[in-house]
Amino acid sequence: MTSKQADNVTMSGGGVYSLATRGAKDVIDAATPRVLEAVNQLGLSPASERFTMADMGCADGGTSLDMVRGVLGRVRELSPAVQSTVIYADQPGNDYNALVGILHGRTRFHSWLGEIEQAWPVFSGSSFYLQCVPDGMLDLAFSATAMHWLSTLPCNITGHVHMVGATDGEAETFANQGRRDWESILMLRARELRPGGRMVLVNFCRDESGRYLGNTGGVNMFDTFNRIWQSFLADGRIREDEYHRMTLPQYYRTMEEFSEPLVDPDSACHRAGLRLDSIETRVVPCPYAEQFRRDGDVGTFADGLIPTVRSWNQSIFAAGLDPARPAEERAGLIEEFYGAYHRLVLDDPRGHGMDYVHAHMTISRV
Amino acid sequence: MTSKQADNVTMSGGGVYSLATRGAKDVIDAATPRVLEAVNQLGLSPASERFTMADMGCADGGTSLDMVRGVLGRVRELSPAVQSTVIYADQPGNDYNALVGILHGRTRFHSWLGEIEQAWPVFSGSSFYLQCVPDGMLDLAFSATAMHWLSTLPCNITGHVHMVGATDGEAETFANQGRRDWESILMLRARELRPGGRMVLVNFCRDESGRYLGNTGGVNMFDTFNRIWQSFLADGRIREDEYHRMTLPQYYRTMEEFSEPLVDPDSACHRAGLRLDSIETRVVPCPYAEQFRRDGDVGTFADGLIPTVRSWNQSIFAAGLDPARPAEERAGLIEEFYGAYHRLVLDDPRGHGMDYVHAHMTISRV
Numbered sequence A, B: 001m002t003s004k005q006a007d008n009v010t011m012s013g014g015g016v017y018s019l020a021t022r023g024a025k026d027v028i029d030a031a032t033p034r035v036l037e038a039v040n041q042l043g044l045s046p047a048s049e050r051f052t053m054a055d056m057g058c059a060d061g062g063t064s065l066d067m068v069r070g071v072l073g074r075v076r077e078l079s080p081a082v083q084s085t086v087i088y089a090d091q092p093g094n095d096y097n098a099l100v101g102i103l104h105g106r107t108r109f110h111s112w113l114g115e116i117e118q119a120w121p122v123f124s125g126s127s128f129y130l131q132c133v134p135d136g137m138l139d140l141a142f143s144a145t146a147m148h149w150l151s152t153l154p155c156n157i158t159g160h161v162h163m164v165g166a167t168d169g170e171a172e173t174f175a176n177q178g179r180r181d182w183e184s185i186l187m188l189r190a191r192e193l194r195p196g197g198r199m200v201l202v203n204f205c206r207d208e209s210g211r212y213l214g215n216t217g218g219v220n221m222f223d224t225f226n227r228i229w230q231s232f233l234a235d236g237r238i239r240e241d242e243y244h245r246m247t248l249p250q251y252y253r254t255m256e257e258f259s260e261p262l263v264d265p266d267s268a269c270h271r272a273g274l275r276l277d278s279i280e281t282r283v284v285p286c287p288y289a290e291q292f293r294r295d296g297d298v299g300t301f302a303d304g305l306i307p308t309v310r311s312w313n314q315s316i317f318a319a320g321l322d323p324a325r326p327a328e329e330r331a332g333l334i335e336e337f338y339g340a341y342h343r344l345v346l347d348d349p350r351g352h353g354m355d356y357v358h359a360h361m362t363i364s365r366v
Helices: A016-020 A022-040 A065-078 A095-103 A170-194 A219-233 A241-246 A256-261 A288-295 A297-320 A327-349 B014-021 B022-040 B067-078 B096-103 B167-190 B221-234 B240-244 B254-261 B288-294 B298-320 B327-347
Strands: A050-056 A085-088 A118-124 A138-144 A193-206 A272-282 A355-366 B050-058 B083-091 B120-124 B138-144 B192-207 B274-284 B356-365
Touching: A022 A065, A022 A138, A022 A193, A022 A272, A022 A288, A022 A355, A050 B083, A065 A085, A085 A327, A085 B083, A085 B192, A095 A118, A138 A170, A170 A193, A170 A256, A170 A272, A170 A355, A193 A256, A193 A272, A219 A241, A219 A297, A219 A327, A256 A355, A297 A327, A297 B167, B014 B254, B022 B067, B022 B120, B022 B138, B022 B192, B022 B274, B022 B288, B022 B356, B050 B067, B067 B083, B138 B167, B167 B192, B167 B254, B167 B274, B192 B254, B192 B274, B221 B240, B221 B298, B254 B274, B254 B356, B288 B298, B298 B327
Parallel strands: A050 A085, A050 A138, A085 A118, A138 A193, B050 B083, B050 B138, B083 B120, B138 B192
Antiparallel strands: A118 B120, A193 A355, A272 A355, B192 B356, B274 B356
């Protein structure tokens, strides 16, 4: 029972993830009313004694502190004698020292621990591709901006670095992997949730208008990644096989793909008791682009945008480079890559940014 | 709700703790029959669905892997459909990346995860001076070689580095702190254990013959620590105030001190439902001294003994040094200290070693 997730996928550690991803917190804040509404529907009573929730794919836990604080507070309003457990789960390669430090108040982040009485965090190294807790233990499962990571890279993509640029058979291969992984994720949660439990999932998507992360009408961020790596290939700075391995193991699902196993009465997920309560798409604007629109400070814009991009894809791009290259040479190429992106933004900031496009779903377990 | 334990107390990280402490694993192995006997008395039946245990003060988790494997196996024999949760708890400054890595099979240690079906580890940053889980959640609590760490240093000791060398009022001050901390530890466990639950605690002690860790008839290890630091003081390598701050925040309890709150019907612990089932003292020989008796290789002996000593006291001695000294100077003094100990062993190995002297207790919650 080790993680099935690709070993080279790691978010930035040391608390850097939450510091670099203000937008990821904005997304969770935007989903919080939906989470609180799900809590209202759990059937908690003044006599309820225990409440257990999970944050799956929590990274360093900093981005969900306020949401969890809100949930625990609401639960105590409904059930004053309740004792709560919050399970923070991620893959085993996550930075647990940063996660424990943030929750236990050893950083500048404002933890809910010590503020909410009778509530305990625990930490799990089981990714969402594994069952994380015993059957029926969870009242509430939450996950944000995590389940686009595939359990495995189904193929490299020709001429692009992301499935949004895939065509024909490769696009289909990614869609199939995305469907299998989504069903696996849901079937595991069907075991973990108690009957009457709820799940609120906030995942990157391709929305009804074809928008997705970093592609909301301006410059397409994934095309920018691709253009820079292709220029490195043309310059001979990287080789063809390295460019080919730069494929990100992600899949951005459509509304139909998210909904299908939850609304088809013949699907395994539906038979396991999962039902789609509601789904909507939401765009949260890139906080760095927003600030740039207010203050026009292009340097600050580039200095904010590049680290937030870098926090989630550096490990994959670095793993694409030939391991036979000396480590410093690989590190140098990665610096050059983000440096080139930084210069692109400085030269012409118009249209750059990383707006977040998410599907927000509430799923119940009957 | 942050850790009350002194911030400068940390076991070696990066998996070094378990590698350096073969003896600590020997101690847990010696206690395993007692733990399995406690499992037999939990009233588990073929219909039992859930089992929850905790390892408190787990460090990197490596030393208890085999014990936990044994417990989970026994539980499955008694209750074939059971699903188990193992809570690994330590203070927030523990190395959780090492702990998660060892449990999730990312190291050379042989984890039970993946071998025992339907069992999950989770990790907690709550020390045993805090409640770690909701009321009544635990069937079994285990702790080894951890609860001698006091919640706070009650005073520095004049002329020695450890309470085993304290006299008069200072000895009494330590005894009082030891009693208060022991009662706190027990009262918290009384909340966490379900009625009928059991606790097996394996703690450093002063036994019926006055033996304790590193003092079983040969050279007294704590006197050796003290002699070396005193020589550093005499040489002017450290100052008086630094020597004074070298006091280890530990207390080694006697059998009477361990038993008292569990057998006195008027005590808070007894009223909270805790009962002493049994207590015994056991000596586990220093594995490095044992090997030296077999092979006579003094170099290997010194190379094994010093790191095992160092793994649990380096952080305290280092914190005693004046923080105004440059970091390299402090690191250098620490190296010199263990180097001096190493040379003492090389020069005359007779009587050196770190035999473990533990009280093994089983406590039930009525």
